[in-house]
Amino acid sequence: MITGAQALVNGLRDQGVSVCFGYPGVAIAPFYDCLAQQTEIRHILVRTEQSAGHAASGYARMTGKPGVCITTSGPGATNLMTALATAYADSVPLIAITGQVSSQLLGHDVFQEVDTTGTAEAFVKYSYLVKNAADIPRIIKEAFYIANSGRKGPVLIDVPVDIQKSSFKEYEPGEINLRGYKPYTKGNSVQITKILKLLDKAKHPLICVGGGVILGDAISEVRQFAEKTNIPVVSTMMGIGVMPKNHPLYFGMLGSNGKPYANRAVLKSDVMVIVGARVADRAITTPNNVEKNTTIIHIDIDTAEIGKNMGFTIPLVGDAKYIFGEMLEKSAEGNHKEWIEELQEIKKSCVDPRVFHDEYVNPCRFVQILSDKMDDNAVYVADVGQNQMWSADNYITKRGRFLTTGGQGTMGYSIPAAIGAKLSDENRQVVAVCGDGGFQMSMMELGTMRQHHVPIKIVIIQNNYLGLVREYQHKTYHDRYMAVSLEGSPDFEKIAEAYGMPYYYLEKNEDIEKTVDEFLAEKGAALMVCRVYELDQVKG
Amino acid sequence: MRGIFSVTVENRSGVLSKIAGLFARRGFNIEQLTVGETDDPTVSSITIVSEGDDRTMEQIEKQLNKQIDVIKVRHLNALHSIEREGVIIKVNYTRSNRLDIMEICSVIGAKIVYMGTQSLVIEYFGEPEMVQSLLLNLRPMGIQEVARTGELALQKEQK
Numbered sequence: 299m300i301t302g303a304q305a306l307v308n309g310l311r312d313q314g315v316s317v318c319f320g321y322p323g324v325a326i327a328p329f330y331d332c333l334a335q336q337t338e339i340r341h342i343l344v345r346t347e348q349s350a351g352h353a354a355s356g357y358a359r360m361t362g363k364p365g366v367c368i369t370t371s372g373p374g375a376t377n378l379m380t381a382l383a384t385a386y387a388d389s390v391p392l393i394a395i396t397g398q399v400s401s402q403l404l405g406h407d408v409f410q411e412v413d414t415t416g417t418a419e420a421f422v423k424y425s426y427l428v429k430n431a432a433d434i435p436r437i438i439k440e441a442f443y444i445a446n447s448g449r450k451g452p453v454l455i456d457v458p459v460d461i462q463k464s465s466f467k468e469y470e471p472g473e474i475n476l477r478g479y480k481p482y483t484k485g486n487s488v489q490i491t492k493i494l495k496l497l498d499k500a501k502h503p504l505i506c507v508g509g510g511v512i513l514g515d516a517i518s519e520v521r522q523f524a525e526k527t528n529i530p531v532v533s534t535m536m537g538i539g540v541m542p543k544n545h546p547l548y549f550g551m552l553g554s555n556g557k558p559y560a561n562r563a564v565l566k567s568d569v570m571v572i573v574g575a576r577v578a579d580r581a582i583t584t585p586n587n588v589e590k591n592t593t594i595i596h597i598d599i600d601t602a603e604i605g606k607n608m609g610f611t612i613p614l615v616g617d618a619k620y621i622f623g624e625m626l627e628k629s630a631e632g633n634h635k636e637w638i639e640e641l642q643e644i645k646k647s648c649v650d651p652r653v654f655h656d657e658y659v660n661p662c663r664f665v666q667i668l669s670d671k672m673d674d675n676a677v678y679v680a681d682v683g684q685n686q687m688w689s690a691d692n693y694i695t696k697r698g699r700f701l702t703t704g705g706q707g708t709m710g711y712s713i714p715a716a717i718g719a720k721l722s723d724e725n726r727q728v729v730a731v732c733g734d735g736g737f738q739m740s741m742m743e744l745g746t747m748r749q750h751h752v753p754i755k756i757v758i759i760q761n762n763y764l765g766l767v768r769e770y771q772h773k774t775y776h777d778r779y780m781a782v783s784l785e786g787s788p789d790f791e792k793i794a795e796a797y798g799m800p801y802y803y804l805e806k807n808e809d810i811e812k813t814v815d816e817f818l819a820e821k822g823a824a825l826m827v828c829r830v831y832e833l834d835q836v837k838g
Numbered sequence: 839m840r841g842i843f844s845v846t847v848e849n850r851s852g853v854l855s856k857i858a859g860l861f862a863r864r865g866f867n868i869e870q871l872t873v874g875e876t877d878d879p880t881v882s883s884i885t886i887v888s889e890g891d892d893r894t895m896e897q898i899e900k901q902l903n904k905q906i907d908v909i910k911v912r913h914l915n916a917l918h919s920i921e922r923e924g925v926i927i928k929v930n931y932t933r934s935n936r937l938d939i940m941e942i943c944s945v946i947g948a949k950i951v952y953m954g955t956q957s958l959v960i961e962y963f964g965e966p967e968m969v970q971s972l973l974l975n976l977r978p979m980g981i982q983e984v985a986r987t988g989e990l991a992l993q994k995e996q997k
Contacts, residue, residue: 356932416855417854419856419859420859420863423906424906427852444906476906477909478847478848478905478906478907478908478909478910479906600904600923601900601902601903602897602900602903603906605893605896605897606897
């Protein structure tokens, strides 16, 4: 005989889970009791449930396997929702296990009851409300398969506490049989040939890469294809890291917060291949204009993304790794010297109109120096706000990873996600860069870092404002500032001291190199405040 | 443009709410919705009538296909499908309108299935257009209540 709770733990173990992130409570207590009796799965106690989801997301994005997060029912589950929505928007595979009140009490509004599966419906790939303990082995197996196949995403398993306690005879996951779910499509070869012909004839071809290229493990195929055919590349925010920053074919991040020359490249292109990108409003603000002048080839694993936000000429549903592998093999070498030169001219002519106050640190220079000095394979986790834009804009890509929340822009993501990333590979250097607003949304996680010895580095870009909103109020409401001052923030040095972390303070441009060197040389966790001028802008 | 989607889904609790939620969340219209078990008790059939432009219709089909509980989606075309609707109508009945009602029923092929002292109940199953026509013609008599199945649809043999 085996209990439902034991089956949950066995299921996770069978899927090769070695670490999970969670927060206990009575409705998930039987599961925790089973966790207590084993050593294969390490449990990281976060300080709020939202962080469990973000940490699992950081872990998943680094390992390519679903991250596991666990909470109790009611408020535990609702606290997790923001993290699920964040992961869903960025197609990150998660398995969320939530405790639930006893099945015979469901619907009675008892203590700590919420309709968890109903609440999460709009932002999970799939969800289960377990009614029978004997189903658990199959459900766990299915859930991992669904989360990490096709377009990836979070899967929720809500388990009433009586089901966790109840016993059944035999642990037998069986075969996966999801007749309505066929996530694997390689990519139609006729379409591939058609695309290659179009690209061959194009005068101004362009490739726009999105986060799907990274999720689909297709970075090297896409890069090699661009190099062989000499087609310039632009990127969405989630696609940062596909191309090295200084690559001669790379023309930066497009969109309202991106490089003007990347947007010019889009408008001037005659054939554009969009791959693994949803082309949402921040990336291409005027899809209709682009549609008119450009032949659009849209490649995505999710059929529904093609044509959702933008028209297309050639749709191609399938796996980016396979498709670009095929295209690489079948394509002829290309030469678009004039087009590349034209783009380089445009790039040179785009002068940055911003003037950074020299009283404090120039955030762009800081991000360049920091990311350059970081290990070649380091992980840079950017939070949300001005700091994120400065990071995306100036991060120097080598062999490392750039993690951020492009879809939802969830403040407070960076610290828990960095914890998850670090736990995926303790030998990798991980740096979280956040603003003073985002930091205060997650600073309780310094406790998690201390308890579980997670040596990540945290940088707070401090300007005493919710900077991106302030910048918006400056431009849109003519400096009528409302609710953007962070007056009242704590003394961050004392916070670092309270958690036993070394503290660095940087406020002068000439000190960047030295301070960053010392900061990165720290063996354990460390906190740095990088003071920037209050009114520094993301856009000129 | 009007579109009929015939969707086969896993017969599990919560599936209808997932489908209805999808329509609400993405701003798709539901004009009519019919659900029932098929001959296979593990499969239910949902017929949804919706309204929107070509792009919306395409998105509805794709988003339905994305649902893991959805087994198959057919976007039906009037020429290649059979559409039917059932209705029961309670209508005011007096000596003076009795013949009119009987005549309407006999022309359309509807049946009187209940006869009270002041009301009649009429049943009809047929093409959706004829259901409309029946309701339209009975309206002057004073319709008290109507219950409709919503449109049912099946694809014809593929040629």
